[in-house]
Amino acid sequence: MSESYMLVVEELESGYGETQVLFGVNLKVRKGQITALLGSNGAGKTTTLWTITGVIPAWRGRVVFKGDDVTRLPPHVKTRMGMILVPEGRRLWPQLTVQEHLEIAGSIPRSKNRKDELLEIVYQLFPRLKERRDQKAGTLSGGEQQMLAIARGIMMSPELLMFDEPSLGLAPKLVQDIAKTIAQLRDEHGLTVLLVEQNIHMSLQIADYGYIMENGRIVLEGPVHELEENPMVKKAYLGL
């Protein structure tokens, strides 16, 4: 049964300094699916991702990736295992060009031998990036920067691709484009996705399963069609 899950998070607790933010988070990401982690400002979504990747240490609980307990591994090691995060706010290197970003990401051991193939996928998804390949990331538009952040993720040959608010600060049209791209990554490339979003509308459109987080706890979970019908979700998040 556990083989059907790419990622299992059990009773995860963590925080910053003395302040506890996560209070026993449980969630599972099924292979080949888009799992959405939803919640409003300050719910603890980003903290959950930082703890899963190991950027901040877990105080308690477990992170199981592809069946292995990886709770204590540092972020660069998890990345090399195929657990990839497209972080909140893009976190590009403003002085490096588009091509240099893709070069760095495509040179880790798991990608090195198929760098050209990956580049082709990336440029097919985002032809804009090909036109801008010699441009510094700091001079790209917001939408292009998000494309580059996703492209950098794809260059690392992800098995699990995690997005932290990819729609943040983008115009509605671009949000739709990004949503389409994420669905395409699942449908055409078989990727497993953990999508963290405040934009519930967009997430429910493409996700298979969803979790709702409040104050560092999961308060509701279920298949997307059930969540859409849930009175609490309708009231609090969909404004119905």
Next chain:
Amino acid sequence: MDAASLVTNILNGLITGAILGAVASGLTLIWGVMKVVNLAHGHLAVLGAFLAVILYKYTIGLNPLLAPFAVFIIGVVIGAIFYYTSLHIIVGKAETMTLKVEMNSLLSTFGFGIAIYGLLSYAIGRGWIAQYEGFTGWALKVGGKTYTTILGTNIIYAKLYAVAIAVLLIVAVEMFLRKTIWGLTIRAVAQDSRAVALTGYNPVTVKLVTTLLSTAMALMGGALYAIFVGSGINPDLEHVLAPLSFVIVVLGGLGSVLGTFIGGLIIGVTNGIVYALTGETAIGLATSFVILILLLLWKPTGLFGR
């Protein structure tokens, strides 16, 4: 003052500047990338100068022409010692430089510098090596002559050689930073170290490599300085090399190796011109700081800084 002596001083200024640029270039890396204000930098350069002399005079009689390369390699080893004694526990894991981390690194690099100074002074005191020495008895000769004449100015071949190697060092480091995956990750760590970890590279390893490179460059710069001056190597040279390095790095723009080299040329040429006008070296040094202040008013990030 006549035009000929102005040309001579400008030419000499360019040569001095190229050497100073090479001496300073390691500092721009460690400061720009790791945000470590390395107070040991000047001492490391002096150590490089002494090592070049020691290799030539007190040990294997190494040809001074090869000294910069040998000293670079020794510099990598010293860089590892420097990193693990003075930087690893302080900045290795630190993702951002808080005031506390910065203060601690100031103290630890200062301490490492003092250790070098003490070690050299001790070796001199015990009579193992002599100060105010250099490559006496050696000269680079081409066609039986030790100098050539450019624009009516006599220039010693050894100095020209040092400049050529300085340029080679700058070009090689620039290529390394631009074209290799190591160089790219070094530049990326300077801009967002957490994103580097999330791209599969250990930022701690990248910081170690940055320190090795920066230290080896400091020592090699010192060896070039030794060839350039030929004699008079002593531990107190630090008091000239360190402040000039800081001025040049800020002038060129923090983190830019090429900028540092050009910053060195600017300082060298101004010193040359001021010397031609006044006949005083000390005024040239003061002018360097005036130039720095004026440039920072116009472009606060330095010539090539962002």
